[in-house]
Amino acid sequence: MLETVSNGFKSATERLRGVRELSESNIDEALRDVRMSLLEADVDFQVAKDFLTRVKTRALGEKIETRAHDAAGQTVKITPGQHFVKICEQELVQLMGPVDTSLARARGSTSIMLAGLQGVGKTTVAAKLARHLQKQGRKPMLVAADIYRPAAVEQLKTLGASIDVPVHFGAEDEKPPEICAAGWQRARSEGRDAIIYDTAGRLALDDELMRELEDIKASVEPANTLLVCDALMGRDAVNVAQAFAERIPLDGVVLTKLDGDARGGAALSVKAVTGVPIKFLGTGETLDRLEEFRPEGLASRILGMGDIVGLVKDFEEVVDERQAEEDAERILRGQFTLEDLLAQLRTIQKMGPLREVFSKMPMFGAVADQVDEGELGKVESMIHSMTRKERSAPDIINKSRAQRIAKGSGRRAKEVLNLIERFKQMREMMGSLGAPGGMLSKLPGMGNMLGGAPGPGGAMDPRALLAGAGGQGMMMPGGSARPRGARTDSRRKNKRQQARRSRQKGRKKKKR
Ligand SMILES: Nc1nc2c(ncn2[C@@H]2O[C@H](COP(=O)(O)OP(=O)(O)OP(=O)(O)O)[C@@H](O)[C@H]2O)c(=O)[nH]1
Ligand SMILES: [Mg+2]
Incomplete structure (x- = not known):
């Protein structure tokens, strides 16, 4: 989704990596990539131009705060590159927002008229909106006002039946405005509190189509008129939207x-050109693929970071960064216990539904669907039933201990032994991943952190981390290995070690 624009921002960010300050020349260079990608993505020319000017002006004009405080009150460093990304994010949000995704009500009910060219997805959206309102506890009704395309009525009837929403349709000689008016009356008398009018589409914008929409509008006065546009039409979609508006x-x-x-x-352009905000996104053919539009979410996805900005924000809310970095180092040395695993599970759970967390991660997005939420609860309950000693030295768990743990957690002994087995394999795997010359040291940027020689950037299958080496089931949430850790250079690491040593010394002194 939106790879073209994403790639432009990605190479711009790459260019700024490591620069000491933002200057006219390095900003121009970075923005050249962004400009190319915006035009390639079919963003309206003027919109692209204005966007680039705003980003440049801000990047040059703003004093960069190189330090900020995170949620835990710790000072964190911000690089000029990160500052640039922040500006881009805010300007993208500005470009697409603000938007209020709530639907207006009038005369006690939510009424929506859908308009748009042929084949853009009006009928599908009608059913998706009905589903959306139904989930909010509303009682929608669909009205089939497309009398021109054969099978249009049947299509809506089938969709309506699949979500248990009644569909009103007219008699043979009835015209769309009359059908809609009759639909409105019927919805009233049947106690439906939301009504969606699915209208006909035409191949091109013509007077006849517009007049019919105006007539329907006059006849039922819908509280919401939504234009359905097909993203694949690019700039043409924006031109159509402008003509409609x-x-x-x-x-x-x-x-x-x-x-x-x-x-x-x-x-990117529809709001800027027409002044009309996007309210919903259709992201698939099935009826659950409708999202309320959040400019922030799309902006971060566009910035090529999955929703890593959101993810880092979530993460900062729930975790102590310093602790997390120390944990990450330890884990990558293969030194961790079931206690650590439990702490990690809790951190991840605090961040939201697991699938959502994973879909925000660029490397894991593709496998987010395979994440098994229930598995976490099982693992948690088994660890809970262990003694402190068992958690820190799982090797002592033999058959009889496993039986006791199983009893305490409502699982079977076999599952407990299985967990221990997979835990050991995982520990071994993390250890070998993190070892100098190990798999992680081959990832770009990881070599330094781990003290190994950077390799040619060997790709890693993220599923290797998700599923235990045993193949299925338990997952290893790499909660502490925050993305920034990947850039930790050895100097910073040494500094931290020194700081830790002096803290320890201080403590010893106090004791004496
Ligand atoms: N991939 C994908 N396909 C979609 C989406 N929305 C609609 N479609 C598909 O687009 C095609 C046209 O959808 P319709 O809902 O019939 O479009 P329409 O605007 O009502 O078409 P007309 O009534 O002929 O003007 C169908 O095959 C839909 O499954 C979407 O968000 N993603
Ligand atoms: Mg249709």
Whole structure:
């Protein structure tokens, strides 16, 4: 999704990695990549130009705070490159927002008229919105006002039936405005509190289509008029939106087929060109693939970091950074216990549903679907039933101890032994990953941190970390190995070690 723009920002960030300050020349260079990608992505020319000017002005004009305080009150360093990314993020949000995704009500109910060209996804969106409202406890009704395309009514009836939402349709000679008006009356009398009008699409914008929409609007006065646009149409989608907006007042845009949109031009320009915000995103053919639009979320996805900004924010809220870095080093040396595993599980759980956490991580996004939420609870309950000693030295867990633990946690002894086995394999694997010359040292940037020679950047299959070496089931949440750790250079590491040593000395002195 949106790879084209993402790539532009990614190479811009790469260029700024390691620079000591933002200067006109390095900003220009970085922004050249962004400009190319925006144009390639079919972002409106003027929108792209204004965006780049704003980013440049801010990047040059703002004093960079090189230090900030994190959630735990610790001072953290901010590089000029990170400052640049922050500006880009804020300007992207500005470009696409603000947006209020709530749907207006009038006369006691939510009414929505959908408009748009042929094949953009109106009928699908109608059903998705019905589902969306249903989840909020509302009682929607769908109205089939497309009388021109054969099978259009059948399509809506099938979708309605699949989510248990009634569909109103007209008699043969009824015109769309009359069908809608009758639908409204029926919804009232049947106690439905939300109504969605699915209208016909045409191949091109024509007077007839506009007049029909105006007539429907006049006849039922929908509280929300949403324009459905196909993201794959790029700048054409924006042109269509502009033409619609000039003729019919619009409350929002629903941008569909974002799942197949590698470019992202429509998503970025529609608000800036038309003044109409995107309210919903369609991200797949099935009816649950509708998202309320969050400019912040899309901005961070565009910045090529999955939603790593959000992830780091979540992470900072729940974890002590210094502790986390120390843990990460220890874990990568293969020195960790079940107690650590439990702490990590808890950290991850605090960050939100597991699948969401994983989908925000660039390396793990693709396997997020395979994450088994229930598995965590089982692992947690088994560790809970162990004694402190067992947790720190799992090797002592024999058959009879396993039986006791199983009894305490409502699991089977076999599962406990299995957990221990997988834990040992994982410990071994982490140890060998972290060893000089090990797999992690081959990842770009990790060589320094681990003290090994950087290799040619051998790729790692993220599933190796997800599933235990045994193949399935338990996962290793690398909670402490925060992305920034990857950039920790040996100097910083030495400094930290010195600091730790002097802290320890201080403590010893006090004792004496
Ligand atoms: N991948 C993907 N496909 C979508 C999405 N939304 C709709 N589609 C597909 O796009 C095609 C057209 O969808 P419809 O909902 O029939 O479009 P429409 O605007 O009602 O079409 P007309 O009534 O003919 O004007 C269908 O095959 C849908 O499954 C989406 O968000 N992602
Ligand atoms: Mg349709």
